[in-house]
Amino acid sequence: MMGVAVRGREILAVAEQLFADRGFDGVSMQQIAEGAEVSKANIYHHFQSKEALYLAVLKHAFEDMKVLLNDLQQGDELSVDQLARFSAEHLRDLHAKSTVTRLILRELLDGDGSRGRLLAEQVFAEYFELLRNLLVQCQSRGEVRQDVDVDHMAAALVGLNVFLFQAWPAMKHLPDAAFDDQQTSGAKMFALLYRGLLPAGEEAAHA
Amino acid sequence: MMGVAVRGREILAVAEQLFADRGFDGVSMQQIAEGAEVSKANIYHHFQSKEALYLAVLKHAFEDMKVLLNDLQQGDELSVDQLARFSAEHLRDLHAKSTVTRLILRELLDGDGSRGRLLAEQVFAEYFELLRNLLVQCQSRGEVRQDVDVDHMAAALVGLNVFLFQAWPAMKHLPDAAFDDQQTSGAKMFALLYRGLLPAGEEAAHA
DNA sequence: GTCTATAATGAGATAGAC
DNA sequence: GTCTATCTCATTATAGAC
Numbered sequence: 001m002m003g004v005a006v007r008g009r010e011i012l013a014v015a016e017q018l019f020a021d022r023g024f025d026g027v028s029m030q031q032i033a034e035g036a037e038v039s040k041a042n043i044y045h046h047f048q049s050k051e052a053l054y055l056a057v058l059k060h061a062f063e064d065m066k067v068l069l070n071d072l073q074q075g076d077e078l079s080v081d082q083l084a085r086f087s088a089e090h091l092r093d094l095h096a097k098s099t100v101t102r103l104i105l106r107e108l109l110d111g112d113g114s115r116g117r118l119l120a121e122q123v124f125a126e127y128f129e130l131l132r133n134l135l136v137q138c139q140s141r142g143e144v145r146q147d148v149d150v151d152h153m154a155a156a157l158v159g160l161n162v163f164l165f166q167a168w169p170a171m172k173h174l175p176d177a178a179f180d181d182q183q184t185s186g187a188k189m190f191a192l193l194y195r196g197l198l199p200a201g202e203e204a205a206h207a
Numbered sequence: 208m209m210g211v212a213v214r215g216r217e218i219l220a221v222a223e224q225l226f227a228d229r230g231f232d233g234v235s236m237q238q239i240a241e242g243a244e245v246s247k248a249n250i251y252h253h254f255q256s257k258e259a260l261y262l263a264v265l266k267h268a269f270e271d272m273k274v275l276l277n278d279l280q281q282g283d284e285l286s287v288d289q290l291a292r293f294s295a296e297h298l299r300d301l302h303a304k305s306t307v308t309r310l311i312l313r314e315l316l317d318g319d320g321s322r323g324r325l326l327a328e329q330v331f332a333e334y335f336e337l338l339r340n341l342l343v344q345c346q347s348r349g350e351v352r353q354d355v356d357v358d359h360m361a362a363a364l365v366g367l368n369v370f371l372f373q374a375w376p377a378m379k380h381l382p383d384a385a386f387d388d389q390q391t392s393g394a395k396m397f398a399l400l401y402r403g404l405l406p407a408g409e410e411a412a413h414a
Numbered sequence: 415g416t417c418t419a420t421a422a423t424g425a426g427a428t429a430g431a432c
Numbered sequence: 433g434t435c436t437a438t439c440t441c442a443t444t445a446t447a448g449a450c
Contacts, residue, residue, distance in 0.1 A: 007433075029426065042434055044427065083404070102316055108373050109309055109316075116376030125382055145406040151384045152395045153404060156367060159374070159396070163366030166315050169323030175332055177358045188359045189366070196403025197290070197360060199352040 008046040011036045016057045020099035023106070024054055055122050061100040062127045065093055069130040079143035080194060082134065083157065087190040091161045091183065098165075105166060128154060160189045215253045218243045223264045227306035230313070231261055262329050268307040269334045272300055276337040286350035287401060289341065290364065294397040298368040298390065305372075312373060335361060367396045 014035040018027040029050055033040040047053040068089055072082045094101045104123075107115055135150040144153070164171075164186055171179050179185050221242040225234040236257055240247040254260040275296050279289045301308045311330075314322055342357040351360070371378075371393055378386050386392050 028424080030424085038433095039435055040426085041428080041436080045433065050426065080405075105316055105373065106313070108376060109313055111376055113376050117380040120377040120380035121382065124377060128381055128384070142406065144404050145402070148395065148399050148404075149385045151381075151386060152392060152399060155370070155374075155378065155386075155392070156396050156399050159370030160363060160366050162374070163362070163370050166312065167362075167366070167369070169315060169318055169320050170327040170331060171362065173324040173327035174335055174358075175328065177335070178356045179358060179362075185359060185362070188355065189363050192355050192359055192363050193400055194404045195352070196405065197351050197355075197401045198287075198403065199349065 007036070007038055007042065011038065011043055011046055011053070012057060012060060015053055016060070016100060019054060019057055020103045023103075024050075055118070058100065058104060058119070058123045061097045061104075062123065065090060066127055066130055069127075069134055073130075073134050073137060079138035079141060083138065083144075083194065084187070084190055086131070086134070087157055087161060087186060088183065090158065091164065091186045094161060094165045095182075101165060105162070131157070156193055157190075160193060161186060164189065218245065218250055218253055218260070219264060219267060222260055223267070223307060226261060226264055227310045230310075231257075262325070265307065265311060265326070265330045268304045268311075269330065271303075272297060273334055273337055276334075276341055280337075280341050280344055286345035286348060290345065290351075290401065291394070291397055293338070293341070294364055294368060295390065295393060297365065298371065298393045301368060301372045302389075308372060312369070338364070363400055364397075367400060368393060371396065 011032065015027075015032050018032055018035060029040050029043055032053075033043055036043075043053065047056060068086065072086060075082070077085075104119070107119065131154045132150045135144065135153050138144040139146050139150065164182055168182055171177070171185075218239065222234075222239050225239055225242060228234075236247050236250055239260075240250055243250075250260065254263060275293065279293060282289070284292075311326070314326065338361045339357045342351065342360050345351040346353050346357065371389055375389055378384070378392075
């Protein structure tokens with residue numbers, strides 16, 4: 001994955017497009033080879049198997065976000081700013097790579113569950129770990145509550161954005177609703193998650 | 208929708224199954240007629256058009272939740288309990304009607320956007336309005352913060368559950384993650400949304 | 415007509431030359 | 433790194449017997 005050279009990138013790009021259009025089974029190695037203008041055997045030089053190529057396509061989509069998460073953790077911003085930036089960039093990224101985002105979401109809907117495990121272990125795990133680290137750091141500074149595990153915090157952060165990405169085509173048409181644009185709505189929902197539904201100072205009354 | 212009689216229900220049930228399996232275009236009225244053991248003309252007696260039948264199938268999935276929302280608003284529970292109950296029931300409902308849930312999510316992914324408007328106006332609008340009313344009531348009692356619009360609150364409540372429903376097949380396989388079962392995770396994420404990421408009492412410092 | 419044996423196809427994957 | 437040629441295997445025709 002690291003040393004994937006010039007032709008490797010070309011193959012990856014073609015495969016991404018084809019997989020996104022027709023799904024894993026809908027694409028043959030021959031078609032990818034023709035699209036990338038290489039031989040089928042050459043693809044196998046770069047990628048162990050069709051499945052490995054597929055996973056590489058999915059993993060590729062998370063590279064930018066991994067870099068961002070590392071940067072955020074190195075920096076010394078307030079937790080709220082780190083998390084807000086992550087949330088905003090994450091939403092932007094979902095759209096920048098919308099073909100792959102759709103591919104993954106469709107995979108989750110169709111899959112028989114065995115694909116789910118593969119996605120989790122081979123694609124999401126590393127990314128999820130980075131997000132978890134960031135949240136642990138925020139907790140250790142005392143800027144994020146410590147009585148909730150970071151796993152659910154991470155899921156909520158990602159989940160709100162994914163929902164926004166997916167449901168927007170319908171949300172934006174809801175009558176009388178205050179949804180202007182996705183970035184703004186994303187920011188509002190992040191703020192909601194950060195500060196809670198509960199009014200400030202009411203914590204003790206319900207805890 | 209109200210006066211849909213015996214045969215209407217049967218048609219609805221068959222149509223739901225077929226649409227969920229093969230999508231709108233993948234099913235003919237003839238096939239639905241055969242499945243429900245009625246004539247094609249009889250379907251048109253109950254439903255104006257194929258599209259009307261389709262929308263009826265989708266709307267049908269929200270009936271239970273509408274009843275629950277009305278009940279919650281009539282009752283006199285604390286807001287936190289009303290919302291927690293809605294959230295838990297909503298997640299349960301997504302699973303109880305998982306075929307339709309998947310159908311809608313796939314629709315949102317595939318759609319060219321024109322379907323999105325239809326879904327919003329014909330299917331979600333009424334349901335969304337009820338949820339909004341509940342939240343307004345919670346706000347007016349002062350038990351839910353008033354500086355965030357109810358639209359985004361409603362979206363966040365629904366969104367976390369939808370994400371959980373969809374991503375679970377992968378989430379449950381994330382290594383070292385504390386996701387036990389969906390209902391429990393749903394409750395944890397609701398609690399997070401309700402109380403916020405921010406530790407109690409820190410509001411003033413960042414507001 | 416139906417059944418079964420046999421080709422023919424097209425998929426993923428490998429070997430070995432250049 | 434790239435190619436041609438080949439292998440294995442599953443699916444899909446298609447014979448030709450019954």
